[in-house]
Amino acid sequence: MEQVIQLEKVNKWFDDFHVLKDIDLTVTKGQKIVVCGPSGSGKSTMIRCINRLEAHQKGHITVHGTELTNDLKNIDIIRKNVGMVFQQFNLFPHLSVLDNISLAPIWVKRMPKKDAEEIAMSYLEKVKIPEQAKKFPGQLSGGQQQRVAIARSLAMNPDIMLFDEPTSALDPEMIKEVLDVMIQLAEEGMTMLVVTHEMGFAKTVADQMIFMDEGRIIEQATPDEFFNNPKSDRTKLFLSQILNH
Amino acid sequence: MSVIIQSLSRNKFYNWVYKNLFSSWVNTIMTIIAVIFVYEIGTFFLNWAIFNADFRTNFQGELITDRTFCSKNISPGEYGACWAIIYARWDQFMYGLYPIEETWRVNITYALLPLAIIGILFDKLPYRKLFIYFTFLFPFIAYFMLYGGPGLSTVGTNKWGGLLVTLFLGVTGIGLAFPLSILLALGRRSKMPIIKSLCVVFIEFIRGVPLITLLFTANVMLPLFLPDGVNPDNLLRALVAVTLFQSAYMAEAIRGGLQAIPKGHIEAADALGLTYWQTTRKIILPQALKIAIPPIVNTCIGLFKDTSLVLIIGLFDLLGIGRAALADMTWTKLYYEVYVFISLVFFIFCFGMSRYSLYLEKKLKTDNS
Numbered sequence: 001m002e003q004v005i006q007l008e009k010v011n012k013w014f015d016d017f018h019v020l021k022d023i024d025l026t027v028t029k030g031q032k033i034v035v036c037g038p039s040g041s042g043k044s045t046m047i048r049c050i051n052r053l054e055a056h057q058k059g060h061i062t063v064h065g066t067e068l069t070n071d072l073k074n075i076d077i078i079r080k081n082v083g084m085v086f087q088q089f090n091l092f093p094h095l096s097v098l099d100n101i102s103l104a105p106i107w108v109k110r111m112p113k114k115d116a117e118e119i120a121m122s123y124l125e126k127v128k129i130p131e132q133a134k135k136f137p138g139q140l141s142g143g144q145q146q147r148v149a150i151a152r153s154l155a156m157n158p159d160i161m162l163f164d165e166p167t168s169a170l171d172p173e174m175i176k177e178v179l180d181v182m183i184q185l186a187e188e189g190m191t192m193l194v195v196t197h198e199m200g201f202a203k204t205v206a207d208q209m210i211f212m213d214e215g216r217i218i219e220q221a222t223p224d225e226f227f228n229n230p231k232s233d234r235t236k237l238f239l240s241q242i243l244n245h
Numbered sequence: 246m247s248v249i250i251q252s253l254s255r256n257k258f259y260n261w262v263y264k265n266l267f268s269s270w271v272n273t274i275m276t277i278i279a280v281i282f283v284y285e286i287g288t289f290f291l292n293w294a295i296f297n298a299d300f301r302t303n304f305q306g307e308l309i310t311d312r313t314f315c316s317k318n319i320s321p322g323e324y325g326a327c328w329a330i331i332y333a334r335w336d337q338f339m340y341g342l343y344p345i346e347e348t349w350r351v352n353i354t355y356a357l358l359p360l361a362i363i364g365i366l367f368d369k370l371p372y373r374k375l376f377i378y379f380t381f382l383f384p385f386i387a388y389f390m391l392y393g394g395p396g397l398s399t400v401g402t403n404k405w406g407g408l409l410v411t412l413f414l415g416v417t418g419i420g421l422a423f424p425l426s427i428l429l430a431l432g433r434r435s436k437m438p439i440i441k442s443l444c445v446v447f448i449e450f451i452r453g454v455p456l457i458t459l460l461f462t463a464n465v466m467l468p469l470f471l472p473d474g475v476n477p478d479n480l481l482r483a484l485v486a487v488t489l490f491q492s493a494y495m496a497e498a499i500r501g502g503l504q505a506i507p508k509g510h511i512e513a514a515d516a517l518g519l520t521y522w523q524t525t526r527k528i529i530l531p532q533a534l535k536i537a538i539p540p541i542v543n544t545c546i547g548l549f550k551d552t553s554l555v556l557i558i559g560l561f562d563l564l565g566i567g568r569a570a571l572a573d574m575t576w577t578k579l580y581y582e583v584y585v586f587i588s589l590v591f592f593i594f595c596f597g598m599s600r601y602s603l604y605l606e607k608k609l610k611t612d613n614s
């Protein structure tokens with residue numbers, strides 16, 4: 001299998017705080033990996049390192065054979081191939097939904113405006129809200145906003161998608177509409193790295209589960225093993241808390 | 246039916262008056278004192294400024310050609326203002342010593358100025374793009390009209406004065422300071438330590454020094470920095486000082502707007518692969534400037550009034566021209582008339598800006614979607 005993301009002995013500090021400790025991770029093409037763990041365990045930081053929203057201080061991160069260094073050119077190459085969806089959606093409130101999605105194709109890919117808008121519309125259809133194209137983000141519900149954010153990311157045609165707790169800021173009744181889009185994306189073969197506590201989603205979609213705590217990957221296993229037969233006590237405790245609440 | 250409505254609305258009026266003006270003894274006394282105060286001041290001022298005032302002729306019907314014809318100087322104590330000085334000096338108040346036969350050029354510039362500004366002020370204006378193009382064209386038109394060029398005789402800036410100098414310094418100073426202040430505000434938040442410290446030092450230095458000091462400095466020191474033989478005229482020196490001064494204050498207003506942009510927007514733009522300048526232009530500035538407009542307008546009001554300080558380096562702005570008029574023996578001692586008139590002109594411009602700022606604040610509150 002083709003390796004698309006590789007993390008080798010990655011370490012990161014926020015000042016004195018050691019957030020990531022010797023992280024090793026390999027993602028192959030088309031793989032869906034769900035990362036879970038208690039807050040402060042470094043799971044968001046880890047995926048934010050993959051598109052250099054955070055810089056790591058030790059170790060190597062390679063995406064599609066390009067290593068992430070301070071070289072801006074490499075960062076640009078990697079960001080073009082890696083899409084990201086945030087917990088807080090981070091839509092641009094002064095732009096319409098359509099402009100939010102077509103912005104990057106126009107400015108980064110230098111696409112003609114008309115083509116970019118066509119692509120934007122096609123992705124809006126994919127996330128099932130084409131009728132909202134002319135509205136502004138503030139006029140949409142949280143679930144709709146997150147779906148626009150997914151469409152915005154997809155419009156750059158990435159082959160890897162990072163999801164940083166995409167449903168954590170949503171009201172319960174809106175979680176499903178976002179997860180449905182993500183499941184559809186997974187079925188189409190997208191390589192996905194998802195930080196989430198939606199264990200139902202994990203069971204449906206994930207090839208691999210990763211459990212992190214205190215900056216380390218404690219356990220990595222298939223969902224079947226992970227949920228039914230976790231090895232570490234820390235994982236067992238976490239699962240019992242998250243599944244029985 | 247209409248009687249009922251009338252009595253209802255009258256009741257409403259009485260209720261409002263009772264509730265707000267006479268609800269308690271203290272309130273009643275305050276209301277009475279305030280009414281007396283406003284009445285006394287108001288009637289005094291109106292009598293002085295209008296009803297007992299001379300405009301072009303005195304109470305004997307003679308045309309006023311110098312101060313001895315003013316009614317109040319003929320019959321002291323009975324008459325009010327003598328506005329004839331404003332009529333006599335009108336051209337100077339408006340144009341300074343600009344040649345009379347060329348003042349049509351200034352008038353055209355004055356007339357075009359609102360057209361150049363309106364596109365910036367109102368974002369839902371029809372044909373706004375055309376107005377914005379005109380905004381960028383206007384400085385060249387204004388330069389050609391005011392200073393001269395092919396087909397028009399040159400009028401040196403030493404002849405400019407009055408409202409022309411006040412508006413020139415205010416509008417040009419604000420216009421030039423705007424792009425500079427954006428760069429300063431961005432620089433102050435830059436991750437590059439040298440750029441950041443340069444911007445911080447510049448902004449804090451300018452903000453820590455009175456404008457008068459800057460004007461003196463520009464007047465005396467600017468020629469030292471320039472090669473021999475290049476001797477910028479006084480107005481240009483003042484303009485440099487005013488622009489730097491305004492840019493530092495505006496930069497701080499814009500920085501406030503920049504700080505209000507959530508970090509997540511920048512991260513989202515980064516993740517999409519937008520460059521720093523693309524993110525700045527498309528994501529950060531449109532949002533930040535919108536938030537910063539009210540404080541920016543405040544600094545503009547401050548600057549517009551501060552331009553009157555240039556009289557200290559020998560420029561004749563509106564205030565300078567007024568003082569020159571008072572120094573003229575034919576009109577001397579008509580202080581009140583001159584200063585009231587100058588205040589009125591400044592008030593019109595500053596009040597306009599202030600109302601605009603209020604309008605924007607209301608608008609921002611409603612369309613913050």
